[in-house]
Amino acid sequence: MQTWLTSLKTNTPQEGFELAIKLSQKGVEYTQPSEAIRKKLRPVYSRNAATLIFASEVIAINFQTVARANNYWRGSSQSASTR
Numbered sequence: 001m002q003t004w005l006t007s008l009k010t011n012t013p014q015e016g017f018e019l020a021i022k023l024s025q026k027g028v029e030y031t032q033p034s035e036a037i038r039k040k041l042r043p044v045y046s047r048n049a050a051t052l053i054f055a056s057e058v059i060a061i062n063f064q065t066v067a068r069a070n071n072y073w074r075g076s077s078q079s080a081s082t083r
Contacts (some may be wrong), residue, residue: 008069
């Protein structure tokens with residue numbers, strides 16, 4: 001497989017969140033490599049609130065990982081007490 005993830009470092013929290021989404025999407029692709037099967041299943045899970053919540057949880061976990069790798073964007077105007 002081609003290397004696509006070279007670093008968890010990002011410049012901003014927004015970029016970090018977008019990376020978390022990409023990590024989540026790639027996780028699905030690695031778990032189910034068949035695009036045809038993923039497309040077949042999409043209508044089922046895209047209308048199910050529970051599966052959408054689960055997907056959001058995976059993104060949140062990945063965002064935690066990215067945020068830690070970026071030391072919670074140390075140096076931003078936000079203090080540690082408000083994080």
